[in-house]
Amino acid sequence: MIAAFSVSRPSTLPAPRLPPTFDTASTLRTANELVESYPDRQPGSAGSAGAARWFVEQLGLYGYRPEQIQTDGFLATIPGHGQVRLRNIFAVVPGGPNTQAIVVMAHRDDTGGGAGANDNASGTAALLELARTYAAPPGAGRAVRPQHTLIFVSTDGGAYGALGAARFASRSPYRNRIIGVLDLDAIAGRSPRLELGGDAPRSPSMRLVATAAAWIVSETGDLPGRPSALGQLIDLGLPFSLYEQAPFVARGVPAVTLTTMGDRPAASTSDRSGSLDARRLGEMGRAAHAILSSLDEGPAPTGTAAYVYLGERVVRGWAIEFVLVSMLLPFAIAAVDLFARCRRRRIAIAPALRSYRSRLGFWLWAAAVFELFALAGVWPGGAERPLNPELGAGVTWPRLGVVGFVVVLALGWVLARHRLVRRRQVTREEELAGYTGTLLVLGLVSLVVAATNPFALLFVLPSLHAWLWLPQVRDRRPAIRAVLLAAGFLGPLLALGSFAIRYGLGLDAPWYLAELTAIGYVPFMALVAFVAWLAGAAQMTALATGRYAPYPSAAERPPRGPLRNVVRAIVLGRRARRRRVAVPQPIAVEE
Numbered sequence: 198m199i200a201a202f203s204v205s206r207p208s209t210l211p212a213p214r215l216p217p218t219f220d221t222a223s224t225l226r227t228a229n230e231l232v233e234s235y236p237d238r239q240p241g242s243a244g245s246a247g248a249a250r251w252f253v254e255q256l257g258l259y260g261y262r263p264e265q266i267q268t269d270g271f272l273a274t275i276p277g278h279g280q281v282r283l284r285n286i287f288a289v290v291p292g293g294p295n296t297q298a299i300v301v302m303a304h305r306d307d308t309g310g311g312a313g314a315n316d317n318a319s320g321t322a323a324l325l326e327l328a329r330t331y332a333a334p335p336g337a338g339r340a341v342r343p344q345h346t347l348i349f350v351s352t353d354g355g356a357y358g359a360l361g362a363a364r365f366a367s368r369s370p371y372r373n374r375i376i377g378v379l380d381l382d383a384i385a386g387r388s389p390r391l392e393l394g395g396d397a398p399r400s401p402s403m404r405l406v407a408t409a410a411a412w413i414v415s416e417t418g419d420l421p422g423r424p425s426a427l428g429q430l431i432d433l434g435l436p437f438s439l440y441e442q443a444p445f446v447a448r449g450v451p452a453v454t455l456t457t458m459g460d461r462p463a464a465s466t467s468d469r470s471g472s473l474d475a476r477r478l479g480e481m482g483r484a485a486h487a488i489l490s491s492l493d494e495g496p497a498p499t500g501t502a503a504y505v506y507l508g509e510r511v512v513r514g515w516a517i518e519f520v521l522v523s524m525l526l527p528f529a530i531a532a533v534d535l536f537a538r539c540r541r542r543r544i545a546i547a548p549a550l551r552s553y554r555s556r557l558g559f560w561l562w563a564a565a566v567f568e569l570f571a572l573a574g575v576w577p578g579g580a581e582r583p584l585n586p587e588l589g590a591g592v593t594w595p596r597l598g599v600v601g602f603v604v605v606l607a608l609g610w611v612l613a614r615h616r617l618v619r620r621r622q623v624t625r626e627e628e629l630a631g632y633t634g635t636l637l638v639l640g641l642v643s644l645v646v647a648a649t650n651p652f653a654l655l656f657v658l659p660s661l662h663a664w665l666w667l668p669q670v671r672d673r674r675p676a677i678r679a680v681l682l683a684a685g686f687l688g689p690l691l692a693l694g695s696f697a698i699r700y701g702l703g704l705d706a707p708w709y710l711a712e713l714t715a716i717g718y719v720p721f722m723a724l725v726a727f728v729a730w731l732a733g734a735a736q737m738t739a740l741a742t743g744r745y746a747p748y749p750s751a752a753e754r755p756p757r758g759p760l761r762n763v764v765r766a767i768v769l770g771r772r773a774r775r776r777r778v779a780v781p782q783p784i785a786v787e788e
Contacts, residue, residue, distance in 0.1 A: 203516035206509060207403035209411050209496065213490030217412075220326060220477030227255070228314065228322035229476075230387070232470040236312035238305060239280030240354050241272075241507045249284045252351050255325050260332040261288050262554070269368070273360045276716060277590035283353035285361045290331045290347040292493075297344040297494050298374045301327055301485070302362065302441060303381040304355020308587050310464030310520070314472050315457070317355065320381035323409055323482045324349055327489060345376070355441050358582030362441035366448055373547065377405055377498040378452035379488055380441045384481035386457030386471040389413050390422040393429070393453060394438035395446025395501070398652050400429075402451035402498035403511055409453050412487040416480040423763065424460065424699075429505045431695045433652035437713075439583055439700075455481055455488075457778045460699045464587050495513045503652070505556035518651040521658070525643055528661040532636040539633050544626045549634030549736075551560070551748035552617060557732040559613040564728050566605050568604065570598060571715040581717040584709065591712055592705040617739075619746040623673075626746045631740050632668040639664070641724055647720045657691055660685035664737050680740045689727075 223622035234251060237244040249268075256266055278491040286305075286649025303320035328349040331341050347563035348371060352361025362380070366372060382392075391409055393400055413421045424432060432438070437448070439462060445452035456462070457477060473669075492498070503514025539546060570576055575598040584591035639661060646653050663684035672679050713719050739745040 200512060200516035200520050200615040204507070204510050205513075207511055210404055210491040210495040212492050213487060216488070217483040217486035218330065219323075219479060219482035219486050219488065219745075221475055224322045224326045224478060224482060225473060225475050227325055228318040228473060229470045231318045231321060231552060232314045235357040235468075239248065239278075239309045240283050240306050240360075241278070242309075244405040245284075245306060245353065246524065249258045249286060249351075249698050250351070252286050252305060252321070252325075256286075256328065259325070259329045261328070266287050268320055269364065271364055271368075271430060272398050273354060273364075273452075273578040275354070275357050275360075275588075276577035276584055277577075277588050278357075283364075285350060285365055287348050287350040287365075288328055290307075290328075290343060290349070292343045292345045292347065294414065295345050295378045296374060298348055298371045299343075299366075299474040299489065300350055300371075300375055300378040300445075301381070301432050301489060302350040302352060302365075302378060304352045304359075304361060306356050308464045310583060310587055311468035312470060313464075314468050315385050316383040316462050316464065316468060317327055317381075318384035319383060319473055319478055321351060323381050323478070323485060324351060325385060326482060327486055330486065330701040345459055345493050346374070347489075347493070348370070348437040351611055353439065356464075356586050357588070358439075358580065359441040359444055360582055363444040363580075363582060366450065367431070372448075375418045375445070375450050377402075377492045378442060378445045378450055378709055379485060379492070380452065380590075380677070381481075381485060382440055382454050383458045383462055384455055384485075385458035386476070387477070387478075388422055388457055389417050389481060389484075390456050391453055391778070392440040392456060393423060393446075393458075394432040394440075394450075395436055396443045397436050397447035397448070398503055398650050399436075399446050399501040399505050400433075400514070400515075401442065401446050401453050403502075403504060405451045405492075406500045407455055408491050408629035409455065409488050412484040412491075413455070413481070415487075415728070416484045417477070417488065420679060421455075423506060426505050426507055427630060428699060430652065430655060430696065431516075431692065433503055433505070433514070434650065434655045435653065435692050435695075437583060439585070443583075444547050446501050451498045451501060457481070457483055461701050463585055463701065466676065473575045485775075501518050502682045514652075521651055521699050522564050522647055524658055525640075525647065525654070526663055528643075529640060529664055530638075531635075532566060535633050536637060539630060542626070544630050544633075546630050546634045546637075546746035548576065548627070549631040550638070552631065552746070553634060553638055553732060553736050555613055555616045555748065556735045558616045558727060559609055560728045560731045560735070563606055564724060566602060566609070567711070567715070568600060575601070576712060576715040578717055584712060584716070585706075586700055586702055586709065588752060591709050592645060592702065592787060594705075602662045616748060617746060621750060623746060626654050626666075628671065628740065628745065629668060631736065631745050631747065635733050635736045635740070636661075639730070642729045642733065643771070645729075646770060649726070652717065653723070653726075655766075659687040659691075660734065660737075663687075678741045682738060685737065755758070 235244040235248040274280045303324040354360030440454040442452035442454045498732045504511040643657050663681050
């Protein structure tokens with residue numbers, strides 16, 4: 198009910214004094230010129246360098262002086278492509294007395310899968326058309342003077358994880374003065390859409406999003422699409438976006454992307470000159486101009502704050518966090534009560550916690566080996582940015598590396614399992630202690646998750662509430678235990694399914710998430726929490742399937758561990774071979 202009272206309808210920025218203007222025919226010609234001149238604009242290629250020079254020349258033709266045009270060159274490592282040099286180019290239009298800045302942005306590169314007409318020659322051409330509106334060509338009189346400083350940015354590496362946008366957001370001298378960012382990405386397709394996600398659990402200013410949606414409706418007659426409410430919630434729990442607004446939103450800068458593509462801007466061989474929808478290009482261009490004018494003439498939109506859109510209304514992020522954290526209370530009360538009952542009945546919990554410690558050690562070993570393989574270059578490495586699913590690094594499983602990882606993992610399991618196998622019949626009290634200790638550990642994991650990113654509780658809560666019932670159904674049919682055990686995995690499967698379906702990754706989604714971890718895009722604390730959860734899930738699985746054993750006492754453990762047994766077998770084998778060599782063999786004599 199408290200969350201329901203937080204639902205509100207966001208207001209829009211005031212409409213600009215003058216109606217938007219946008220020369221569709223000129224923009225279409227500019228986009229086709231870029232496509233025909235430089236169809237392959239992959240970062241580091243000759244086409245990329247040529248497109249950068251072409252963009253600077255276009256700005257000069259529109260009247261931008263050399264001192265207004267700046268180039269920022271930098272090196273970046275793209276997984277599967279190696280280290281390349283990228284170039285951000287931006288033109289600065291000084292405003293009135295207001296020193297704050299507004300950024301209009303479009304990436305210039307493409308993946309080479311097509312000619313990049315829609316993605317993103319259309320956005321680049323629209324960026325140039327908007328820049329022309331504020332230019333001052335020689336002999337054309339006085340240009341339109343904005344109230345804020347306007348920065349028109351052509352980024353590089355946008356199709357490879359928003360590398361140029363991340364560079365501008367973190368290193369630009371204007372980064373602390375930006376009040377709003379408008380990104381144009383593939384705007385000459387079919388269905389208008391807004392992208393809101395960030396690299397952190399934040400959302401752009403509601404007024405900026407509402408203004409963008411209102412102007413798109415005004416120009417196109419269609420309400421722009423956006424991720425579903427569940428998709429937005431998943432994006433807050435596991436922040437991720439393939440568009441260029443993401444690094445700005447993560448830094449608290451209101452930013453939104455106008456596009457006509459889905460969650461995944463997939464390359465297409467048909468994305469060539471002549472494939473652009475001129476009508477949609479004009480509509481989206483006029484909407485972009487109106488949004489820019491509203492930003493310039495109206496009050497500055499507030500920064501970023503988490504929320505989820507439900508239709509035209511929003512639920513505040515703090516209310517969603519309140520609901521998710523509140524859902525921990527029933528579990529916490531039941532788990533603590535179960536622990537208290539074990540204490541009153543003098544049931545020892547320590548052996549169960551030590552069993553969990555052994556499982557945790559194995560999963561920590563798995564995470565450490567995975568990271569060591571990443572440092573050794575077994576997994577593709579690169580910048581800490583989202584991988585383009587069109588690239589092989591994100592969807593191609595390196596077979597030899599995976600096989601080697603599994604072999605090393607198996608060796609670790611051989612060393613760990615001798616403390617986890619059953620050596621006798623487990624009593625009901627020991628089994629209850631196993632459930633209690635595991636539930637307590639999962640509760641601690643959920644508290645760590647709530648402290649780092651409360652929205653990520655979405656992936657943990659199903660296991661807490663489903664597995665809380667497992668001690669109650671110990672004597673019921675195995676099918677019931679199997680259903681409850683499987684229900685606990687719905688949280689991680691929700692995240693995995695989101696990548697598999699929304700981004701078209703299918704069965705490659707597990708490797709894609711693993712590669713995001715290898716390059717460092719996934720936060721370290723998220724990896725630690727997931728490993729701790731995996732250890733708890735493994736112990737719950739052992740309990741539900743009747744394979745659990747408490748940590749053995751000294752009397753129950755064998756005198757030697759598996760490592761010592763292996764060393765002993767090797768030493769004894771070598772001694773036996775030496776004896777066979779030292780003893781002379783009898784000589785056979787013919788009769």
